[in-house]
Amino acid sequence: xxxxxxxxxxLPFKIQIEPRLDIPRWLPAAVSVGAxxxxxxxxxxxxxxxxxxxxxxxxxxxxxxxxxxxxGVSDVLVQATPLILVGLACSVAFSMKLWxxxxxxxxxIGAFAASAIVLTPVxxxxxxxWIFIPVMMVAGLIGGALWGFLPGYLKAKFNVNEIIxxxxxxxxxxEWNNFFIFGVWSExxxxxxxxxxxxxxxxxxxxxxxxxxxxxxxxxxxxxxxxPIAAVIVWFILYRSKWGYExxxxxxxxxxxxxxxxNIARNTVLVMMLSGALAGLAGMAQIGGVVRRLxxxxxxxxxxxxxxxxxxxxxxxxxxxxxxVFFGALLLAGREMGRxxxxxxxxxxxxxxxxxxxxxxxNRVRIVRV
Amino acid sequence: xxxxIILQAGIASGTVLLFATIGEVFAERSGILNLGLEGMMxxxxxxxxxxxxxxxxxxxxxxxxxxxxxxxxxxHGYVCIHLQADQVVSGLSLTFLGTGLSLVFGEGLxxxxxxxxxxxxxxxxxxxxxxxxxxxxxxxxxMVYVGYLLAPAAWYYINRTRPGMHLRAVGEYxxxxxxMGVNVYRTRYLYTFVGGVLAGLSGATISLAISPGWFSHMTxxxxxxxxxxxxxxxxxxPLRAAAGSYAFGALRRLILDLQAPTTLLFWNNPFYYxxxxxxxxxxxxxxxxxxxxxxxSREALRKRLGAPAALGLPYVRGExxx
Numbered sequence: 001x002x003x004x005x006x007x008x009x010x011l012p013f014k015i016q017i018e019p020r021l022d023i024p025r026w027l028p029a030a031v032s033v034g035a036x037x038x039x040x041x042x043x044x045x046x047x048x049x050x051x052x053x054x055x056x057x058x059x060x061x062x063x064x065x066x067x068x069x070x071x072g073v074s075d076v077l078v079q080a081t082p083l084i085l086v087g088l089a090c091s092v093a094f095s096m097k098l099w100x101x102x103x104x105x106x107x108x109i110g111a112f113a114a115s116a117i118v119l120t121p122v123x124x125x126x127x128x129x130w131i132f133i134p135v136m137m138v139a140g141l142i143g144g145a146l147w148g149f150l151p152g153y154l155k156a157k158f159n160v161n162e163i164i165x166x167x168x169x170x171x172x173x174x175e176w177n178n179f180f181i182f183g184v185w186s187e188x189x190x191x192x193x194x195x196x197x198x199x200x201x202x203x204x205x206x207x208x209x210x211x212x213x214x215x216x217x218x219x220x221x222x223x224x225x226x227x228p229i230a231a232v233i234v235w236f237i238l239y240r241s242k243w244g245y246e247x248x249x250x251x252x253x254x255x256x257x258x259x260x261x262x263n264i265a266r267n268t269v270l271v272m273m274l275s276g277a278l279a280g281l282a283g284m285a286q287i288g289g290v291v292r293r294l295x296x297x298x299x300x301x302x303x304x305x306x307x308x309x310x311x312x313x314x315x316x317x318x319x320x321x322x323x324x325v326f327f328g329a330l331l332l333a334g335r336e337m338g339r340x341x342x343x344x345x346x347x348x349x350x351x352x353x354x355x356x357x358x359x360x361x362x363n364r365v366r367i368v369r370v
Numbered sequence: 371x372x373x374x375i376i377l378q379a380g381i382a383s384g385t386v387l388l389f390a391t392i393g394e395v396f397a398e399r400s401g402i403l404n405l406g407l408e409g410m411m412x413x414x415x416x417x418x419x420x421x422x423x424x425x426x427x428x429x430x431x432x433x434x435x436x437x438x439x440x441x442x443x444x445x446h447g448y449v450c451i452h453l454q455a456d457q458v459v460s461g462l463s464l465t466f467l468g469t470g471l472s473l474v475f476g477e478g479l480x481x482x483x484x485x486x487x488x489x490x491x492x493x494x495x496x497x498x499x500x501x502x503x504x505x506x507x508x509x510x511x512x513m514v515y516v517g518y519l520l521a522p523a524a525w526y527y528i529n530r531t532r533p534g535m536h537l538r539a540v541g542e543y544x545x546x547x548x549x550m551g552v553n554v555y556r557t558r559y560l561y562t563f564v565g566g567v568l569a570g571l572s573g574a575t576i577s578l579a580i581s582p583g584w585f586s587h588m589t590x591x592x593x594x595x596x597x598x599x600x601x602x603x604x605x606x607x608p609l610r611a612a613a614g615s616y617a618f619g620a621l622r623r624l625i626l627d628l629q630a631p632t633t634l635l636f637w638n639n640p641f642y643y644x645x646x647x648x649x650x651x652x653x654x655x656x657x658x659x660x661x662x663x664x665x666x667s668r669e670a671l672r673k674r675l676g677a678p679a680a681l682g683l684p685y686v687r688g689e690x691x692x
Contacts, residue, residue, distance in 0.1 A: 164598055168659045175656075341477065
């Protein structure tokens with residue numbers, strides 16, 4: 001906005017907008033926190049409309065439930081487990097300005113592929129856990145990567161808009177899973193597969209309650225460590241490797257990247273596959289650690305929440321971990337109160353407030369007397 | 371299977387896509403990419419049904435749907451036009467916002483009883499044309515006829531009128547349009563709003579005419595996104611948008627009907643005997659959207675056709691743009 005000033009002449013002051021030359025370090029974080037607060041305020045309005053007399057008191061009491069006991073914290077972290085991975089999946093793709101909004105579908109296919117190892121069965125039910133779990137992880141990664149490959153390939157080869165292809169593949173993934181849940185693997189006509197054998201479960205803290213009594217009832221499972229490990233790897237790829245540099249360059253300035261000899265088509269496919277693989281691993285973690293069978297309702301829209309997490313973290317893989325814990329709490333709070341619609345609304349408002357406030361990052365707004 | 375009935379119902383279900391797609395054509399022609407169609411359609415469907423339930427007046431519902439979805443699109447407009455935010459992310463958040471709002475306010479609507487719907491009409495003379503009269507002009511919802519009129523009208527407006535030329539100029543080369551005295555911001559707000567209004571109309575067409583009722587987020591079941599895809603396939607042309615929409619509507623309808631008969635082309639119908647094979651049928655519209663996009667994109671590459679040049683780019687006076 002060079003030299004541009006917008007003024008309202010009839011008022012005793014005017015609002016002057018000028019571009020910022022440098023952004024203070026604290027500002028992006030402050031803006032993100034502001035967006036979250038705004039989202040919660042609007043959520044309170046919605047709760048009020050829905051008949052909750054004291055919405056902020058409801059927030060406080062739900063926060064006490066979620067963070068006031070180890071059981072609550074453990075449940076929040078269980079929600080955060082898939083969110084970290086899908087948040088990373090979105091961050092990787094968005095770094096190259098590839099709008100992968102198909103993390104949801106890649107999550108479902110990852111869950112499907114991991115289930116196929118158990119239910120086909122690829123491995124016999126007696127196989128020990130240390131074989132089962134790595135094989136299921138690899139299956140989840142490959143499943144998700146394949147689901148990311150097609151949109152990436154179509155984008156690279158025919159310049160097909162990846163937003164719509166990834167989104168359409170979400171619906172296809174859900175129907176694909178339904179075919180197996182309702183048909184092939186249906187247990188006695190119910191819309192779910194049989195329960196996995198114990199060896200295919202990701203160990204939970206509660207499993208060790210006999211040795212450590214404090215762990216009794218804690219649902220936290222091994223999948224939680226996938227996220228932070230993946231975050232460090234993704235951070236390293238993006239900010240410390242040549243490939244990551246190419247990805248970010250292609251995202252910021254594709255023309256410059258092309259002149260610098262970056263193979264955009266190849267990177268498009270690879271980044272979409274990496275993104276899909278991370279989301280697929282999230283699906284595997286959810287299946288192995290929480291649901292322990294394949295069924296329809298395995299995700300309350302994790303893949304979509306991942307988009308917001310990535311954006312709120314400014315695509316920084318390490319920040320994704322922290323933000324995911326907050327969104328884990330938000331999703332859980334919505335579920336506990338039976339109002340997942342309101343947590344969805346809050347997510348929408350947070351994202352809107354966030355992108356609207358980017359204007360404040362780029363420009364300085366001053367109120368000056370005339 | 372009765373082809374007349376399939377096509378008749380296909381035209382009706384295609385009308386939903388038609389409104390949304392033409393609305394998106396208007397918005398994108400002005401340079402504003404609005405990925406929030408799904409959210410706006412849901413808001414439209416919810417508010418139309420809600421008003422129809424509470425005031426027993428479908429016309430009022432239709433009007434309110436157009437207003438609410440239009441207002442929602444203006445949020446996107448402000449964020450993209452004045453605040454120059456990323457249009458992709460803003461559109462996505464519009465989908466979240468619209469979905470969240472309609473789920474919150476639509477709570478309990480799914481249990482609503484019978485509601486008076488938009489009327490169905492048979493056009494006296496035209497309906498007696500053999501076959502076509504039966505498909506196009508017999509017992510169709512009034513919205514279907516609105517659709518017949520809208521597509522050519524939109525084409526004429528965009529390609530043959532002065533405001534239509536301004537619209538195209540703003541989407542192709544906003545700096546030049548600005549120099550010529552066209553108010554770029556106002557034009558973009560206007561057509562973003564038009565896109566929202568038509569998305570609301572599309573949502574209301576679902577909940578008050580084509581498949582009446584409120585089924586929370588399943589009311590639209592991804593049709594907003596299919597419409598975004600159709601816009602690209604249509605190369606931003608309302609007539610191609612209409613053709614694509616009706617073809618999709620017929621396809622959706624055909625898929626429903628494929629599961630009913632016991633024999634299909636002289637063989638036992640697998641979709642009848644193994645009902646869960648029907649899930650593959652349900653994938654078809656989504657898979658077909660991808661196919662259609664590939665065709666559209668290849669054609670665009672070959673003929674060097676393309677999106678409006680300034681699509682997705684904010685306009686700032688005095689800065690170098692496209």
